[in-house]
Amino acid sequence: MTETAKVLVIDDEENMRHMLSALLKGEGYAVETAAHGRAGLELLQTNVVNFVLCDIRMPEMDGISFLKAAVEVKHSAVIIMMSAFGTVDTAIEAMKQGAYDFISKPFKTDEVVLVLKKAEERERLRRENIFLKKKIAGLEKTAGLGGMIGSSKAMQAIFQLADKVAKHSTTVLITGESGTGKELVARGIHEKSGRAANPFLAVNCGGIPENLIESEFFGHVRGAFTGADRDRKGLFEEANSGTLFLDEIGELPLSIQVKLLRVLQEQDIRRVGATVSRKVDVRILAATARDLTEEVRQGHFREDLFYRLNVVNIHLPPLRERIADIPPLCDHFIEKFAISMNRPEIEGAAPAALQMLLTHSWPGNVRELENVLERAVLLTDDRLIQPDNLPKMLAGRRNGHPLDLLLSTSSIKKGRQIVEQWLIERAMEVTGGNKSRAAELLEISYPSLLGKLKLPDDANIGL
Structure with a gap:
């Protein structure tokens, strides 16, 4: 366990309490002791206890009576019974009343430690199971297209529109600021389409050198240019029968825009250096953070290609315009990073931290929020993300909000x-x-x- 586990020892024999207390402290546990069941029950009600080692035969309240009474107390302790007069029937009765295990006295010291370690592992697995179930339930409530999180009206409308267009091979232009999740929308459309079993290829149009773009898109034949020592498929052929996602399409040079328009119209490509064309069946999904209407007006983007791409436009609003989605997004990212960092004890964000997250302007949108929460999960020593775990820039007042x-x-x-x-x-x-x-x-x-x-x-x- 990440925090020091506390063990409550309930036994009427002072020597037994002293021996178990010394043993368990030596193993790194915090220990409380009680001389009978009634005193143990009071400690269970007023303290956070992880494990209980309880004798069966005791004055005032015996172990079985303690077990029955403990059911009525709000606690999460794992109870292990002990007895020098144990029988199979006694052990079965203890288990029926909620005991995790039963140890017969006299016992070896390592036997007690072993039982506690087994109980500790069981509790870890139980917490992780609850944690994962909560995660799945939360995702089912809020997850939409491509695993995107969004319960706001704007995002629900986007999910519905994407569901409709996914069934057809219509070209879709996805617009929105950087970090809003344009590729997730594209992947979601592909996954809901009849092409889901076929390739989904994503390419950033601004990340390919201009002199290589044509070869990357359409492939080349051997000898087409210096270094072309073999025939090579391009992205369109690789994505045949599937989907090609062209991110930042506004970065494409005009010379390639002309050839892309032909592919969209004719559904065929010609490799660099080839004399014949090849038919392809590829659905095009494009995305941009630029204003393509303004790019067309300035002559940087072909008008005919813009209209060919913009058959259906899905615009993703920035995070600052859908503040209602911030809490579920926080839950999602905190759970995601808690699992990846093996920190299942982290439950969420404290109210003061959530307030800071709600009032930030998020220029980097969902991607920025994800990075902030990854850092917070890494830094926190608490079960809740605290304001101190967030970057200092979030502590300032949100200008103009x-x-x-x-x-x-x-x-x-x-x-x-x-x-x-x-x-x-x-x-x-x-x-x-x-x-x-x-x-x-x-x-x-x-x-x-x-x-x-x-x-x-x-x-x-x-x-």
């Missing part, structure tokens, strides 16, 4: 202004200052937004 500013006023009018102004600033930030798109996001008219942006400074309430 209405939760902070609302505390400074009791006026409904000022409170409404605080929230309204914060939402406007957020919308302008998310849209990069595009007022038309910000008005759409806020669900107000463009003139109305312009009017609110021109409010006098004293209406901003410090924002």
Whole structure:
């Protein structure tokens, strides 16, 4: 056990109490003693006890009576009975009343230690079993597409849309800030599709040198260029009958965009250096953190390819816009890292720590939250994540967050202004200052937004 285990010894013989106390302390246990069952029951009610070694024949309250009474007490101790007058019937009766094991006196010292170690291992396995069951139950409640966690309205709508498109080979464009889980959505769509048994290949379009992109995508034949000493399949052929996920597709150079458009339209590819084309059956899922409409306007992305990719758009909101998902995400990540680090005693986040997590702006989104909680599980010595286990940057007040500013006023009018102004600033930030798109996001008219942006400074309430 990670913490010092406490053993309660209940025996009317003082010598036995002294001997067991010395033995168990030498083995690293903390020990409490009681001379009879009634005194033991009081200690069990008022102390955290892991194990009980209890004699059967004692004055005031014997061992069997203690066992029966202990059922009514809220405790998690493992009870082991001892007796110099033990019979098979006595042992069976003790087990029926909830004892874990029975030791006959006189016993060897190592016999007691062995029984305790076995009980300790049993308790560890029991806790881990409960821990895993809670994890599975929690995941079943909140897990959606590709194992994503999200009970908010926005995420539930995304899961439903992805379920619909998964059944067809429609091209999907997944948009959202870095760290929001775009690849998880793509994997989820693949897993729910008729292609689930076939390959899912993911490639970051910005991570391939421009002079190698064509070969990576379409393959090459021997002798096509210096170093091409054999024929090689490209990603499209490798993903045949499956799904190819093109992450950060906005990074693709224009020369490859033209060839990608042809693949989407004709479903055939030509290896570099080849004279004939090959048919492929690949579903394309693409993702980007860029605003592709703006990239099209600036001439950095082909308009025809954009429309071919954007048959269905799934937009993942940033974590700051779905605060309701932070608690279940915290539970999920804490459980995940507690298991991987063999820390099953860690149960979650303390209220003060959770408050810090709820009020952070999370520029790195879910990926940032995951990294923060991995660090916290590693550092904590408690069963709950404490504020001290979180990075110092989370301790500062969240600039411009209405939760902070609302505390400074009791006026409904000022409170409404605080929230309204914060939402406007957020919308302008998310849209990069595009007022038309910000008005759409806020669900107000463009003139109305312009009017609110021109409010006098004293209406901003410090924002």
